Amino acid sequence: MASDFHKLQVKRYPKIERKQxxxxxxxxxxxxxxVVKEYGAVSFVDFCPTKPHDFAVTSASRVQIYxxxxxxxxxxxxRFNEVAYSGCFRSDGQLLVAGGQDGLIQLFDLNSRAVLRQxxxxxxxxxxxxxxxxxxxxxxxxxxxxxxxxxISTEQETVSFIEHQDYIRTGAVNKTNKDIFLTGSYDxxxxxxxxxxxxxxxxxxHGCPVECIQLYxxxxxxxxxxxxxxxxxxxxxxxxxVTEFSNHQKTVTTLCFDGELRRLLTGSIDKHVKIxxxxxxxxxxxxxxxxxxxTMAVSPDDSHIVVGMSDGLLSIKYKVPNKxxxxxxxxxxxxxxxxxxxxxxENYPAQExxxxxxxKKKPHxxxxxxxxxxFEYSAALxxxxxxxxxxxxxxVAILQELGRRGGLKRALAGRDEKRLVPILYFLIRxxxxxxxxxxxxxxxxxxxxxxxxIIGQSQEIDKLFFRLQSSISVELSFSRQxxxxxxAMDTLFAASSAPVSNTDAENxxxxx
Numbered sequence: 202m203a204s205d206f207h208k209l210q211v212k213r214y215p216k217i218e219r220k221q222x223x224x225x226x227x228x229x230x231x232x233x234x235x236v237v238k239e240y241g242a243v244s245f246v247d248f249c250p251t252k253p254h255d256f257a258v259t260s261a262s263r264v265q266i267y268x269x270x271x272x273x274x275x276x277x278x279x280r281f282n283e284v285a286y287s288g289c290f291r292s293d294g295q296l297l298v299a300g301g302q303d304g305l306i307q308l309f310d311l312n313s314r315a316v317l318r319q320x321x322x323x324x325x326x327x328x329x330x331x332x333x334x335x336x337x338x339x340x341x342x343x344x345x346x347x348x349x350x351x352x353i354s355t356e357q358e359t360v361s362f363i364e365h366q367d368y369i370r371t372g373a374v375n376k377t378n379k380d381i382f383l384t385g386s387y388d389x390x391x392x393x394x395x396x397x398x399x400x401x402x403x404x405x406x407h408g409c410p411v412e413c414i415q416l417y418x419x420x421x422x423x424x425x426x427x428x429x430x431x432x433x434x435x436x437x438x439x440x441x442x443v444t445e446f447s448n449h450q451k452t453v454t455t456l457c458f459d460g461e462l463r464r465l466l467t468g469s470i471d472k473h474v475k476i477x478x479x480x481x482x483x484x485x486x487x488x489x490x491x492x493x494x495x496t497m498a499v500s501p502d503d504s505h506i507v508v509g510m511s512d513g514l515l516s517i518k519y520k521v522p523n524k525x526x527x528x529x530x531x532x533x534x535x536x537x538x539x540x541x542x543x544x545x546x547e548n549y550p551a552q553e554x555x556x557x558x559x560x561k562k563k564p565h566x567x568x569x570x571x572x573x574x575x576f577e578y579s580a581a582l583x584x585x586x587x588x589x590x591x592x593x594x595x596x597v598a599i600l601q602e603l604g605r606r607g608g609l610k611r612a613l614a615g616r617d618e619k620r621l622v623p624i625l626y627f628l629i630r631x632x633x634x635x636x637x638x639x640x641x642x643x644x645x646x647x648x649x650x651x652x653x654x655i656i657g658q659s660q661e662i663d664k665l666f667f668r669l670q671s672s673i674s675v676e677l678s679f680s681r682q683x684x685x686x687x688x689a690m691d692t693l694f695a696a697s698s699a700p701v702s703n704t705d706a707e708n709x710x711x712x713x
Contacts, residue, residue, distance in 0.1 A: 231519060235516070238514060239514070240513065242260065242512070247288060251293065252502075255267060255268055256269065259288040260515075261285070263277055267517075269505060282303055286328045295311060297311055305321060320339075327341050329370070342365075344368045344369070365390070368386060369387075371384070371385040371414050392405075407432055408430070415458065426456050431446055448475050449475065454470060460499060463478070464476050466499060472489060472491065472492060474488040495511050504520050506518040579615070593634070593637060600644055628641055632669070632676075645673075
């Protein structure tokens with residue numbers, strides 16, 4: 202019947218809570234990516250260190266310079282006979298170096314795109330080209346397993362290293378030392394080189410073919426990626442492994458820092474980019490891409506993220522601050538030296554997942570603590586004894602501290618009748634307490650040594666000393682009785698636990 206029909210009840214499922222962290226909100230501010238199709242796999246991306254931070258994209262047989270404002274190709278360098286690799290800017294943004302599959306290294310003037318230098322010496326594809334910190338030398342590494350250092354002005358090779366046992370696909374230079382650089386190879390090792398030496402100065406075993414390495418700006422630590430594992434090494438500590446983590450399902454191919462050096466980004470052929478907090482190396486955000494990732498870079502001002510993929514796709518994400526944010530930024534950055542400049546950020550509300558640095562408050566010192574700080578030991582003891590309701594643990598703590606400092610005799614000496622009475626009252630009340638007796642017996646002995654010559658000159662002081670003596674005598678009497686009782690009990694326990702001999706047992710049976 203129609204009346205028996207029950208309306209379909211749709212089951213309600215609980216909603217999955219998605220926690221919005223500050224990192225999630227920050228990285229989501231980057232716009233929907235501009236995707237450009239290059240002529241071949243994008244093997245390397247590098248940002249110019251100088252403003253406006255244009256970026257070089259190495260793909261197929263060319264290196265293209267993209268504008269960071271229009272995201273269009275400004276210049277295209279196609280002076281390569283075969284595939285180009287590792288188009289890298291010099292720190293002044295005037296020159297660019299790149300290697301080729303034919304083993305040739307070329308140096309370009311970015312203003313005219315003219316070839317300034319050609320470095321010949323490698324016999325196989327050159328995947329690593331970097332400028333050293335002095336901008337007068339560059340480093341190259343190749344599939345011929347050789348690492349070379351070149352003098353830019355003379356076009357001559359200055360040093361060559363042959364220690365790697367397999368292809369060399371990554372490298373990094375020390376930004377604080379003009380002679381130090383690192384290379385990573387498919388022989389599972391990361392090696393540190395000094396162009397003043399004839400061999401490597403440090404070797405790190407990653408355990409997998411090394412795809413990418415990054416050196417911290419201070420040169421004290423480095424990060425290597427190979428397989429699906431990322432490892433952090435302490436170079437100053439002799440190559441000690443600090444930590445390792447694995448959050449990708451497939452090979453990690455690229456590493457980079459953000460502009461503020463607070464986050465580490467890793468890209469993998471599993472099509473994911475993971476973002477880590479450099480304090481604890483935990484994942485704080487993740488981004489997905491349509492193809493396996495080969496290279497990635499973040500602009501020095503944190504305005505762009507550029508990712509190159511194996512199928513030739515180039516993803517460009519950027520932040521566009523609106524007018525409200527710009528005006529707010531101007532308000533939050535007042536003129537240096539003004540009152541608002543020193544008070545900026547006072548009313549900023551901390552987010553739930555923010556790390557809040559607790560304000561170090563100056564500890565409040567009581568009167569006795571202040572006197573102890575100023576080495577006024579006698580006054581400190583008077584201050585703590587003055588209240589009628591003084592707290593015994595606090596007084597004993599003061600006496601212990603005075604003893605530790607060697608100032609107990611100084612604090613007890615030179616007292617008149619009025620200042621001696623509170624100490625004697627305290628000893629009479631608490632000297633028999635086993636928690637305080639060790640300290641207070643020492644205090645009582647010091648008082649007797651100091652003031653025994655004046656006994657008989659004050660009736661009140663004499664009475665208090667006699668009361669103290671009586672209290673100690675009663676306690677000693679109790680202790681003697683307790684020890685006597687304990688000895689008797691030990692005798693009974695010993696007799697009851699002694700074994701019974703056979704003769705004693707027969708005698709007891711006959712008696713019965």
